[in-house]
Amino acid sequence: MEPFLVLPQTQPPQPPDLNRRLKKLTSILDVTKAMSAERDLDLLLPLILYEASKVVEADRCSLFVLDRERNELWSKVAQGSKSEIRLPVGNGIAGQVAQTGEVINLPDAYADERFNRTFDNLSGYRTQSVLCVPMRDANGEVTGVIQALNKLSGHPFDSEDEELLLALGAQAAGAIENALLHEEINRLFEGFVSASVVAIESRDPTTAGHSGRVADLTVAMARALEHVNTGLYAHTRFSVTELQELRYASLLHDFGKVGVREPVLVKAEKLYPHELEGLRARFQLARKDLQLQSYRRRLAAAKLRGTHHLAEIDAEEDARLAQELKQLDEVLEFVLTCNRPTVLAQGNFERLHELRSLRFQDAFDQERSLLLDREIQSLSIAKGTLSEEERREIESHVEHTYRFLSQIPWTRTLRRVPEIAYAHHEKLDGTGYPRAVPDKSIPVQSRMMSIADIYDALTASDRPYKKAVPHQLALDILKKEAHSGQLDVELFRIFVEAEIPKRALRESRG
Amino acid sequence: MEPFLVLPQTQPPQPPDLNRRLKKLTSILDVTKAMSAERDLDLLLPLILYEASKVVEADRCSLFVLDRERNELWSKVAQGSKSEIRLPVGNGIAGQVAQTGEVINLPDAYADERFNRTFDNLSGYRTQSVLCVPMRDANGEVTGVIQALNKLSGHPFDSEDEELLLALGAQAAGAIENALLHEEINRLFEGFVSASVVAIESRDPTTAGHSGRVADLTVAMARALEHVNTGLYAHTRFSVTELQELRYASLLHDFGKVGVREPVLVKAEKLYPHELEGLRARFQLARKDLQLQSYRRRLAAAKLRGTHHLAEIDAEEDARLAQELKQLDEVLEFVLTCNRPTVLAQGNFERLHELRSLRFQDAFDQERSLLLDREIQSLSIAKGTLSEEERREIESHVEHTYRFLSQIPWTRTLRRVPEIAYAHHEKLDGTGYPRAVPDKSIPVQSRMMSIADIYDALTASDRPYKKAVPHQLALDILKKEAHSGQLDVELFRIFVEAEIPKRALRESRG
Secondary structure, rough: OOOOOOOOOOOOOOOHHHHHHHHHHHHHHHHHHHHHHOOOHHHHHHHHHHHHHHHHHHEEEEEEEEEEOEEEEEEEOEOOOOOEEEOOOEEEEEEEHHHHHEEEEOOHHHHOOOOOOOOHHHOOOOOOOOEEEEEEEOOOEEEEEEEEEOOOOOOOOOOOHHHHHHHHHHHHHHHHHHHHHHHHHHHHHHHHHHHHHHHHHHHOOHOOHHHHHHHHHHHHHHHHHHHHOOOOOOOOOOOOOHHHHHHHHOOOOOOOHHHHOOHHHHHOOOOOHHHHHHHHHHHHHHHHHHHHHHHHHHHHHHHHOOHHHOOOHHHHHHHHHHHHHHHHHHHHHHHHHOOOEEEEEEHHHHHHHHHHHHHHHOOOOOOOOOOHHHHHHHOOOOOOEEEEEEEEHHHHHHHHHHHHHOOOOOHHHOOHHHHHHHHOOOOOOOOOOOOOOOOOHHHHHHHHHHHHHHHEEEOOOOOOOOOOOOOOHHHHHHHHHHOOOOOHHHHHHHHHHHHHHHHHHHHHHH | OOOOOOOOOOOOOOOHHHHHHHHHHHHHHHHHHHHHHHHOOOHHHHHHHHHHHHOOOEEEEEEEEEEOOOOEEEOOOOOOOOOOOEEEEEHHHHHHHHHHHEEEEEEEOOHHOOOOOHHHHOOOOOOOOOEEEHHHHHHHHEEEEEEEEOOOOOOOHHHHHHHHHHHHHHHHHHHHHHHHHHHHHHHHHHHHHHHHHHHOOOOHHHHHHHHHHHHHHHHHHHHHHHHHHOOOOOOOOOOOHHHHHHHHHHHHOHHHHOOHHHHHHHOOOOOOOHHHHHHHHHHHHHHHHHHHHHHHHHHHHHHOOHHHHHHHHHHHHHHHHHHHHHHHHHHHHHHHHHHHHOOHHHHHHHHHHHHHEEEEEOOOOOOOEEOOOHHHHHHOOOOOOOOHHHHHHHHHHHHHHHHHHHOOOOOOOOHHHHHHHOOOOOOOOOOOOOOOOOOOOOOOHHHHHHHHHHHHHOOOOOOOOOOOOOHHHHHHHHHHHHOOOOHHHHHHHHHHOOOOHHHHHHHHHH
8 A cells, every 4th residue: 555645544454244245245235126126228327327336335436348349448437537548458447357357455546556647637526445356147258347446434345245246247247238238129119110111211202201290399399388388288297218109100190101102102104104195195196186087078078079170179178177175275284284282173074074976087997085084073173182082091091000000010119109199190179090080189299290290291302292381371280280279379389489400300310 | 524425435534644634745745846946837737636636636627817907717628628817806615715715614605605606507517515725925915716626525624635735825826926927928039039129110111011921831831841751841840939939930031131221121113213313304405505515616707707607607507405415214114114124225325325424514513424323223223223232231141140149148059040040031042142062061041031021022912023923823933943953852742732821821810
């Protein structure tokens, strides 16, 4: 021991006392139980350090986990410090213990050349006695080290301390391994869910990123509820696991779109591209038919009236043909206008139905309709681009989502994921889909998701059937829906006042 | 105590001995460590029972876990029995302890009316002394009970036994909770992966179930290797976690197909349906054009030669038109033949290229090609239905799969999943895709998956571009590929000899 150190050695070390050891072992058992229940590493490590300090009566403790792949020790927390530390195995006291698996017990750290004073120099802490023991897993492999600094009594750590810290370390090793494994599997699950959503969305590039953004918005909203102390949601609070449940429900709310046919999903006009192509080809054929009929008539007229009237016949027929072609071209023009996803004027609706009677002869002289019934039906869609049937197919994605989510064996804390996602298109006034349930049956989580979903659909710049709407206009549209009784007025107010879109962006980046 | 019971009471109960208790507590700490490392409930429960019997010196122990939702106790194992037992909370000794949280210590079970003799009657076991203690979690909630039967000494269980069993039970509660949670998350992950695969496959109903079947076949093959004691794979064995890794890799090997356009995925002829429709429409227009040209010529001839030659002109033109129409219809017939997914004859290839020069006038008198360059290119596909580009797009699914799997944070035991799936289309002779690596770079797992993948693709009855091949023919095709140096000959031999398809079916049902 160095002479310049003055230690409060008022009493010599005590002989082992069976009752005291029994008490300490019992307390290690208690700690073990608390440790095994703590699966959050950020809470587990401080707990271990606190208990380790107590059991060996040290001023502070630190703990290092062995990273075998990199042959390094890392520490998430050194008591009183926050940043991660990494040390090569073999270096310093902790590195030595990790390498050899042997306990190191120093009455005076500064007298030992293996001791690294860097941390003391940086922190101003003065290390005196050090007890450093390995943590071993059930197979006896070293998985880390625990280090106790400065025995409070001022004496060096004794053999009982060694035994107790080894015992505690052994239990801590198991708890840490469990927590790491738990973290790993959670990260794996989370990673798989996110990657699957990206994969599913890649089918429809026009909505890529939508699910992630809806998750960010919805969770930001749930978090914002914490600061709400009045009104209907004054007492609505979400725990960490409830937020996780909400996040998964939001992330997966559109997963069922995988069950909707791709062309329906991205339909930009009333006729599908291949339908329009077929229609155009039919108009070409009808055009050719008008020309052919005209020449047949000319020939027949020539037979009847003689060749000397040919110029006259040509003139008559040219005029008639020009008129007929013009009419046909106008019909096509009109059809193309109807094909656009605007609101159809009443007059157009009737004119479309009159066109049903137009006929022409095909290349085998078979009479055919110029416009097919199903084309007239599609072109008659009053608003948007989807037929009733297609709208139902799109809407069925919620049923698909629910079916998909219901077959997954969620853990107890996540069991409401299917139910929350199921209601994201329901409306408070009972006009939603797929079940059109009344407001009481719509969970608050789904109400929030509804607002987030509509907001993102409006403001996303990438949908083929509508342009991106600016933020303020999107809020106006949402407001109208809220005041008409479809969306939750109070949640909408919170969405606006807490500036959820900004917040979500910040949180998703942070 | 009942008089008819003769117990070996050679010694009175011992007074508490501190050293003995210390030893027992230390042993509980050791057991705790072993328990916390055991995450398989089927191994953990017997371990707890074994240690509990030892610590309180009982003949046997049983353990019940509390199911709060159903208000029942269940037991996966009663030592010496295998089936699951369920008891209502409140019933019997264990049910009482679960309800009240109080220890029950009976010197003579049969003297207590709460004791249920059913199990004794069924098993022929004779219960004498019973010690039943609650297991509590870190919050003090009862999560189950441990019951020790028949103290070996013949004395009743004493207060030290109570204390020790309570201590062990407390640790066991934590370990059981961890194991249950671990099982739950694993089941959740497994369930999510399977459901996602089903969802992805639902895009292409013609290959539904393929991934699951490939997983069953590949894992059955890996299991069959256990009985192989000669040759290259005499020492290749797969651990439980390696089988799990292989299962995930197989289940997800085609996940990247989500990145391949749907029409390419299900292409049944050389031209896509909409392309064929466009081509047919063009032939109709050309047909009409031939008719129109004919009538134009008739009119011109009439002008030149006079009306009295009209019958003659008509006869000439009718013959010519009939000839031209016949030729045109024959060209279409020929094109339709080429469109089928058979091997294209060399002559046909040249004839297709001659057709490149055919022209007609469209409805606006613009000269156009009868066959587009890209149509001729598609129709010239020598084998199958896919162009070089489309084949590359289909093949790119392996790259998509690899990219998808690589972004997932696999746990250490599953980290080779991406690599194994990546190589499932590689060939031993270096002719595979996407990397065309040599045999040494193809993991044995991928070699097995290759065989399973081809076998299922051949025998599945649901692909549009080929009919299902019978089992024996599929083996013949695989054999040819093995002997040509593409597939692993030895693994193929094992596939045949171990009757993997039968085995996989049995295991997936079992």
